[in-house]
Amino acid sequence: MSVQEVTSRVTSQARDLDRNTKRTVFAAALGTVFEWYDFFIYGSLAAFFSTLFFPKGNETAALLAALATFGAGFVLRPFGAIVFGRLGDLVGRKKTFLVTMLVMGLATAAIGLLPTYESIGWAAPALLVGLRLLQGLAVGGEFGGAVTYVAEHSDLNRRGLTTSWIQITATLGLFLSLIVIVLCRSLLSAEDFASWGWRIPFIGSILLLVLSLYIRLKLHESPVFQEMKAQGKGSKNPIAETFGDGRNLRLVLVAIFGVVAGQAVIWYTGHFYSLYFMTTILKMTHDQANFYLLVALTLGTPFFLFFGWLSDRIGRKWIVVTGCALSALLIMPLFQALATYGNPALTEFRAKTSVVLAGNDCDHDQSFIGQLFRPQATTECQKMKASLTGRAVPYIVKIDGEPLRIQINGGKGKSLNEGELVDALTQVGMPAAKAPVQPNGPMVVLVLFALVFLATMVYGPLGALLVELFPVRIRYSGVSVALQLGNGWIGGFAPFVATAVVLTTGNIFGGLWYTVAFAGLTAVIGALLLPETRGRDLNT
Template structure:
C-alpha cells in the first residue's frame, strides 16, 4: 500500500464523519490540547525550574527534585480518575470535564505567580508541588472523559480514527508548550526570561482556559450516556462496581499491564526524557533541544491518526503489542545513537574515559529518597558524583573502609580533590562546558522522530481500545482509572527514575532499562491477555 493510498484512506474516513461528529471531535480535542499544554508546560521547563525552586549546591539533586515535582503531577491522577470518573458516570461526560478544565487552568496560572526559593525558601517548592498535585487531579478526570465522549459520538467504522484525534492532543499540547517557550525565549534576553519571562507561558494559559470553556459549553451530552440514563441502566456506584467487581477489576489490570503501562513509558521517554537527556546530559542548549524536538513532533504527530485509522481496518491489539515490542528492542540503541550524534565530542571522550570512586562515604544516601531530600551534596562522594554526573562522565562506585579515592582510566587512585579531578579529565579530552555543542542535526531529528513514531504506534489506537474494553455503566471510570494508574504511576515517573538511576550508577543509559522492562512486559501480557475490541457495541 502506497503512502498516497494510506493518506487518501485517512482523508476519506474523516470525510465520512458527519458534521456534528466533526464539531464534537474538534471541540473536545481542542479543549484537551489546551489542558495538556497546562500540564506539560512545567515538564518542558523542568530543568530550568531546578534553578528557581530548589536550593543551589548540587545541580543533579536539584534536577532530580524538579523531575520528582513533575512526577508529583501524576501522583493524584488515579485519584482524579476515581473522583471525576464517578461524576462522569453519574452526572454526565460534558459537565465533568468542564470542571476538570477549570481546576487545571487555575492551577497552571497560579504556578506563574509563585515566588521562587530565593524569596520564600522551602515554601516555594511546597506550593509548587501542591499546584502540580491539583493539575494531576484535574488531568486524571479529563482525558478519560474526552476520549469516552468522542468515542460515544463516533460510529464503529470510524472509532479508531475519531478517537485518535484525542490521542494526538497530548503531543500537540507538548508541541504548543515548546513553541510558546521558544517564542518567549527568543523575544527577550536570557536574563529577562530567567527573571520573569518564564512566568508568561503559565499566566497566559488563562486565555486558553476562557477559550476552552467557551467552546465546550456549546457541546451536547453523549448520546450513549443519554440513552443509558433514559433506560435506567446507569450505575449507582461506578467506582465500587469498577474496582469491587472481579470481572471489571480484571479488565482494569489487563488494560494497565497489557497496554497502558507500555504506552506510558514509551511516550514519556520519547517526549520528555529525550528533552532532559539532550539538555542535561548532552549539554545542548535549550533552544537546540526544543528546535529538534519540535521538528520531530511535526513529522511524527500525523502517525497518531494513521495508526488510529489502521486500527479500524486491521484491529487495535496487535498494533499496540507490536509497538511495545519494537520499543523494548529499540529504545536503548536509539538513545545510544542520540548520545553519539547529539554531542560527538562528548561521545568520543566518554568512549575512552572511566572513573572509579571508592571510599567509606559512598554508601550514604544512595536511595532515590536520599537523593531527592538531600538537595545539597554533603559528603565527598556525593560531591564527586554530582560533578561527574553534571559533565556526563561515566563512573563506577565501590565502598570500602578508606577515605574517598578517585581513579581515572586505571591510573593511580588519589584522594578526592575537585580541581585535580577536573584537570585529569580535561587532560583526557573532557569538553569545555562553555564550548558550544555541535550536534549532527539531521541525525538527531531522525532519532527523535523514531522515538515519537514508536509512541504513535502504541498511543494512536489506545483511546478506541480502552473505550471498547469497558461496559457503558462504568466506562468513564474504567477508562480513566486504567489510563491514570498506568500513565500516572508508571509512565509519569519514567524521567525521574531514569535520572535517579543515572546518578546512582554513573551510566547515562542505565535509567532506560525502566522503559525497556515495562515496554517488554506490556508486549507479553498484551499478546496473551488483551482481547481485540474493534467493532464492539458501545451501548453494551
C-alpha cells in the same frame, strides 16, 4: 509509507465524517490540547525550574527534585480518575470535563504567580507541589472523559480514527508548550526570561481556559449516556462496581498491564526524557533540543491518526502489542544513537574514559531518595559523583576503608578536589563546559522521530480500545482509572526514575531499563490476555 501518504489517507477518511461528529471531535480535542499544554508547560521547563524553586548547592539533587515535582502531578491522576470518573458516569460526560478544565486552568495560572525559593524558602516548592497535585487531579478526569465522549459520538467503522484525534492531543499540547517557550526565549533576553519571562506561558493559559470553556459549553451530552440514563441502566456506584466486580476489576488490570503501562513509559520516554537527556546529559542548548524535538513531533504526529485509522481496518490489539515489543527492543539502541549524534565529542570521550571512585565515604546514603531534597551533597564522594554525573562522565564506585581516591583510565588513585578532577579529565579529552555542542542535526531528528513513531503505534489505537473494553455503565470510570494508574504511577515517573538511576549509577543509559521492562511486560501480557475490541457495540 511517507508522511504525505499517511496524511492523504487520513484526510480522505476525515472528510467522510458528518458535520456533528467533526464539531464534537474538534471541541473535545481542542479543549484537551489546552489541558495538556497546561500540564506539560512545567515539564518542558523542569530543568530550568530546578534553579528557581529548589535550594542551590547540589544541582543534580535540585534537578531530581524538579523532576519529582513534575511527577507529583501524576500522583493524584488516579484519584482524579476516581472522583471525576464517578461524576462522569453519574451526571454526564460533558459537565464533568468542564469542571476538570476549570481546575486545570486556574492551577496553571497560579504557578505563574508563585514566588521563588529565594523569596520564601521551602514554601515555594511546597506551593508548587500543591498546584501540581491539583493539575494531576484535573487531568486524571479529563482525558478519559474526552475519549469516552468522542467514541460515543463516533461511527462504528471509524472509531479508531475518530478517537485518535484525542490521542494526538497530548503530543499537540507538548508541541504547543515548546512553541510558546521557544517564542518567549527568542523575544526576551536570557536574564529577563530567568527573572520573569518564564511566568508568561503559565499566566497566558488563562486565555486558553476562557476559549476552551466557551467551545465546550456548546457541546451536547453523549447520546450513548443519554440512552443509558433513559433506560435506567446507569450504575448507582460506578467506582464500587469497577473495583468490586471481579470481571470489571480484571478488565482494569488487563487494560493497565496489557496496554497502558507500555504506552505510558514509551510516550514519556520518547517525548520528555529525550528532552532531559539532550539538555542535561548531552549538553545541548535548550533551543537546540526544543527545535529538534519540534521537528520530530511535526513529522511523527500524523502517525497517531494513521494507526488509529489502521486499527479500524485490521484491529487494535496487535498494533499495540507490536509497538510495545518493538519499543522494548529499540529504546536502548535509539538513545545510544541519540548520544552518538547529539554530542559526538562527548561520546568519543566517554568511550575511552573510565573513572573509579574508591573510599570509605562512598557507602554513605547512596540512595537517590535519601538525597532527593538535600540542599547540598554531604560527602566528598557524593560531591564527586554529582560532578561526574553533571558532566556525563562514566564511573564506578568501590568501597574500602581508605580516604577517597579517584582513578582515571587505570592510573594511580589520587586525592583530588573538584577543580583538580575537572582539570585531569580535560587533559584526557573531556569537552570544555562552555564548548558549543555540534550535533548531527538530521540524525538527531531521525532518532527522535523513531521514538515518536513508536509512541504513535502504541497510542494511536489506545482510546478506541479502552472505550470498547469497558461496559457503558462504568465506562468513564474504567477508562479513566486504567489510563491514569498506568500513566500516572508508571509512565509519569519514567523521566524521574531514569534520571535518578543515572545519578546513582553513573550510567547514562541505565534508567532506560525501566522503560524496556514495562514495554516488554506489556507486550507479553497484552498478547496473552488482551481481547480484540474492534467493532464492539458501545451501548452494552
